[in-house]
Amino acid sequence: MYCITCSKLSLYIICKNCQNTLLKPVFNKREIEDGFYNYSFYPYSEIEDLISSKYHFHGDKIYNILARLSFLEFTKKFKIDEQILAIPIDDHSRHNFSHTAILAKHLKSSIITPKYNTLKAKNIVKYAGKDLEFRQKNPRKFQLTNIHNQTTILCDDLITTGATIKEAKKVLEKKNNKVLFSLTLDDAKL
Template sequence: MINWLFLDKNICYICKSNEAVAHFLCKDCLKKLDYVANQFKIDNYQAHAVYFYNETMKKLIADYKFNRNTSLSKVFSSILYDYGRVHKLFDVDYILPSPSSRQTINDRGFDHIRMICDYFIDDINPSYLDNFTKERNTKAQHTLSKDERSYNLKGAFKFDGDLSGKSVLIIDDLITTGNTVKEMAKVLEKSNVKEVTALAITSEHRLN
């Protein structure tokens, strides 16, 4: 059940008591987030992250993905949409929400990144890049060592198509080592993609 339907749109979606002022959050809850607007490189790819992965953001991501607090999808969507619009990241041909495996979607009950993007996809020019899939279920990246994270994702993604002259914006919730972006970009490059950029809600990168 999508519980945000039952929340007052003027009440903070985190504390559920104070008046919301931005991204469906109140001033007090917004202060607990660490806004960094970071830009950094993952190999040769430009990446962006809106917030630093502090304890508050860690709890929010976990609450959304593992406790199925789907009301937070609207919060995350507003964050990504505002940042992407201001930084002109939607001037691309395709949006690619980082896909989950079929097993993960079945277990969780929803496609967590796609749900976030669904709120704003009709308000931007690019469309979804269809048929890009995660064929193999993998372990959660944050539970693994640096070496294990790289091996964990090898061969997990699949796409059949021609992206000659096209640009793609990958959207994810969290960037840590960047291995997910790297593996997805490798698959896109095999289809002759012109440019790949990444945008995440949060990351462990603090410096530009």
């Protein structure tokens, strides 16, 4: 197999050299609502082609690499004195795998437990390339099951306007859940 970034022969879809040099995460913080933050690891422009792999059969391999380099490393440094649920935003498997479930899986630790199939969008609308006005007029209409009175974090692959994350946060809070922050692989505003 050849590395998709440098085209050199590799045992991995992204070779170890490219993982260590091109995909070194940088922790970024953005306030998306008063006192509520999203943390991301890459500027969207740097991994745009890798993010779009979620629409292809090999995307799960790429998402596992990105999640291992960023989300897993985050869990090694994150400390809190309570148990937390990691909630993937709309962890559907429309493309043979769920990219948000892969991200949540890499957050698993002694204090973070991924909780799958709990926050699902009833409105399957594509936001790619759409502005904030379109996103606000076409909410995802999330449905939450089996989570109440918990401390949570949200995870998704990309933050653009923050509309999806804010909508998901509100749905969780209606069931008396505390949402500490959200984590995304990348930020379109970086």
